[in-house]
Amino acid sequence: MLNQKELLDGNYDFSTYIDPTSNKYKWRVQTYNQEYSRLKKFLPSKGRLMDIGCGLGTFSELFGDDWEKYGIELSDYAKSVATQKGINFDIKACEEGSFDLIVFRGSLHYMEPLEILSYSNKMLKPGGIIAFLAAPNTSSIYYKLFNDLPMLEKDIKHFLISDKELRKILEEMNMVMLEINKPYLNTPYARPIRDFGCFIINLFGARLKFPFYGNMFELFARKNAGDKGL
Numbered sequence: 221m222l223n224q225k226e227l228l229d230g231n232y233d234f235s236t237y238i239d240p241t242s243n244k245y246k247w248r249v250q251t252y253n254q255e256y257s258r259l260k261k262f263l264p265s266k267g268r269l270m271d272i273g274c275g276l277g278t279f280s281e282l283f284g285d286d287w288e289k290y291g292i293e294l295s296d297y298a299k300s301v302a303t304q305k306g307i308n309f310d311i312k313a314c315e316e317g318s319f320d321l322i323v324f325r326g327s328l329h330y331m332e333p334l335e336i337l338s339y340s341n342k343m344l345k346p347g348g349i350i351a352f353l354a355a356p357n358t359s360s361i362y363y364k365l366f367n368d369l370p371m372l373e374k375d376i377k378h379f380l381i382s383d384k385e386l387r388k389i390l391e392e393m394n395m396v397m398l399e400i401n402k403p404y405l406n407t408p409y410a411r412p413i414r415d416f417g418c419f420i421i422n423l424f425g426a427r428l429k430f431p432f433y434g435n436m437f438e439l440f441a442r443k444n445a446g447d448k449g450l
Contacts, residue, residue, distance in 0.1 A: 234298060237276050247408040249278070254406065255325070255353045255438065256282045262349050262398055262440055267320030270311070270343060272336070273327025277302030279353075280323075290314065316342045326354035326371075329378045333389070341393050347445040350395065353438045357402070358382040360434035366422060370429035371436070383437040390441045398440040404433040 236244040256279070266286035274280055274291035275298050283289060291307040293299050299309055322340045340350055356369045359382035363369050372378055383400055391397065404410050409431045418430040 250408045252279050259351050270319045270322045272324050274302055277305040277307045279325050280307055281305050317345050319343050320345055320348050322350045324352045329356050329380055333379055333381055344443045346443055348443050351440050355437050357437045359384055362432045362435050369435055394444045395441040398442055401438045402434050
């Protein structure tokens, strides 16, 4: 059994990611499956995947054995777990324009967006898909009123962006928008009556943290088939 020190790697606590008895674990797995279901309709049955900020590899694992899976991850502990799930971290061995799918799941806001998006565009095949899941959204009413989002850690620099800003950047890269969603009501985290009550209380100066419509977005786009991204 791993102790707390081993679980806390790179200032990120993975303990709730491996405890199947916890609600956080169950909700996360349910959310992964919902996201995968919305994404897979745009994908071929097999291909090459890059998961940027892949964590323990749980989301990438949903793609099965027909997908060649690569990951980018800072945590040594997470990489060791993901490697056991068949995720390869030797990205340097991959040529430009060789990925059918690039995924950012809850990770884009930790990176300088223009730099990582330019890199992703180069690595994506013409006709390939780029997907952003569980992305904090600065166009949400929560953020506009409270200048904060409940999923953001303190003392960590975040590169925040809205769904509209990301769409504009991708379209300038000659990508075609496929779908933009703001998942909330169908997620296991939503408690609409409770969350609306918290929203009202915050209007009077409280600083409660709670899920709310528009706080997170997901965006799927396709690289123009005639664009090599170079």
